[in-house]
Amino acid sequence: MIKGKVSLVVSDFAGGGTVRAFLLAQILQKIDYEVEVVGFLFGKEIYATPPSGIPINYVIGKNYPEFLLSAKKLLQKLDGDIIYAVKPKPSSFGVSLVHKLSQHRPLFLDMDDWELSWHGGFEWKYNPSLKQLYRDIFKQNGALKFPDHPLYLQWIERLVPKADVVTIDTNFLQKRFGGVYIPNGKDTAMFDPHKYNPEASRERYGLSKYRVLMFPGAPRPHKGVEDVLLALDLLNEQDLRLVIVGGSPYDDYDDQLIQKWGRWIIKLPKCPVEQMPEVVAAAHIVVVPQRDTLIAQAQFPLKLTDGMAMAKPILSTRVGDIPEILDDTGYLVDPGCPEQIAEQIQLIFEDLAAANERGIKARERCVKKYSLLTMSSTITEVMNRL
Numbered sequence: 001m002i003k004g005k006v007s008l009v010v011s012d013f014a015g016g017g018t019v020r021a022f023l024l025a026q027i028l029q030k031i032d033y034e035v036e037v038v039g040f041l042f043g044k045e046i047y048a049t050p051p052s053g054i055p056i057n058y059v060i061g062k063n064y065p066e067f068l069l070s071a072k073k074l075l076q077k078l079d080g081d082i083i084y085a086v087k088p089k090p091s092s093f094g095v096s097l098v099h100k101l102s103q104h105r106p107l108f109l110d111m112d113d114w115e116l117s118w119h120g121g122f123e124w125k126y127n128p129s130l131k132q133l134y135r136d137i138f139k140q141n142g143a144l145k146f147p148d149h150p151l152y153l154q155w156i157e158r159l160v161p162k163a164d165v166v167t168i169d170t171n172f173l174q175k176r177f178g179g180v181y182i183p184n185g186k187d188t189a190m191f192d193p194h195k196y197n198p199e200a201s202r203e204r205y206g207l208s209k210y211r212v213l214m215f216p217g218a219p220r221p222h223k224g225v226e227d228v229l230l231a232l233d234l235l236n237e238q239d240l241r242l243v244i245v246g247g248s249p250y251d252d253y254d255d256q257l258i259q260k261w262g263r264w265i266i267k268l269p270k271c272p273v274e275q276m277p278e279v280v281a282a283a284h285i286v287v288v289p290q291r292d293t294l295i296a297q298a299q300f301p302l303k304l305t306d307g308m309a310m311a312k313p314i315l316s317t318r319v320g321d322i323p324e325i326l327d328d329t330g331y332l333v334d335p336g337c338p339e340q341i342a343e344q345i346q347l348i349f350e351d352l353a354a355a356n357e358r359g360i361k362a363r364e365r366c367v368k369k370y371s372l373l374t375m376s377s378t379i380t381e382v383m384n385r386l
Contacts, residue, residue, distance in 0.1 A: 185372060284348075
């Protein structure tokens with residue numbers, strides 16, 4: 001029996017926030033809510049393909065002043081009994097607050113990043129001269145014409161307490177904003193290693209000749225992929241490869257990596273979430289080498305639960321919540337230390353059977369603490385309190 005409808009509001013279907021929105025949608029469906037993911041599309045294409053059964057609805061995003069007309073169109077699409085904004089941005093939470101004031105529907109806010117960390121965090125200040133302020137407001141591509149300019153992010157952060165419920169996915173965010181902890185979990189029934197043959201997966205994706213280190217996401221500087229590539233330079237073993245899945249939708253960073261370290265990199269195209277378990281099955285090791293930055297400290301890396309659910313040896317760094325998430329089921333090194341990464345890669349391949357046993361423990365931990373079932377029980381409690 002359907003309990004009601006939830007409208008999940010994303011700031012940009014061309015950005016990474018959609019992945020978290022789709023995860024929340026899956027959980028809400030699991031506890032008998034109708035869901036729809038709605039939002040703006042500022043880019044040319046949708047970043048992440050939604051899982052089957054998750055409906056999406058978008059409005060083409062524009063900069064100010066046209067953004068106000070786009071926002072009006074989006075408001076007309078918010079017909080849920082509960083509005084659930086993903087990320088405290090004007091283009092998601094801001095629009096949702098306007099809806100709350102006019103329609104008096106319960107408003108949830110989910111945070112899986114500290115948005116200001118992308119702009120320097122506490123250090124970021126906006127102190128323009130009068131001339132610069134004029135340019136930022138009136139020039140065709142003036143900075144303040146962008147709906148999610150960091151000045152607006154600062155303003156919207158102050159309104160977080162206006163949400164009826166806040167959900168977060170890291171200790172960092174909980175300390176800063178409070179809220180209910182809902183981790184970046186995984187559909188462990190879909191991501192089930194027993195359904196896949198690693199050798200067959202490696203053959204399908206042209207990886208049979210290699211020992212495969214896999215980064216199943218979009219490379220960005222804080223994610224530390226360069227440290228793995230520097231480790232491969234140190235090892236200089238010709239059958240090792242770093243497989244990147246999907247690449248960056250934001251810029252040409254992965255192309256820069258390929259220019260410098262192309263001999264170590266194999267890039268696989270973006271694929272639907274239903275195909276990802278087969279792709280991850282091809283990995284010998286899943287690498288999540290986060291660097292120690294504000295951005296990384298505030299994040300729960302999705303790649304961790306990809307690897308955990310698929311019972312893979314996981315090589316990661318002591319950053320943020322990662323040691324707590326993995327507990328003793330992964331291999332941890334200090335951030336920004338290619339030498340330690342190289343050493344751990346050698347140790348894992350010297351006794352791959354033992355590493356795979358640790359991977360099995362990682363899956364058991366994922367099923368217990370980070371499965372959709374565990375997450376849905378938390379959201380059910382929140383809904384019951386509401």
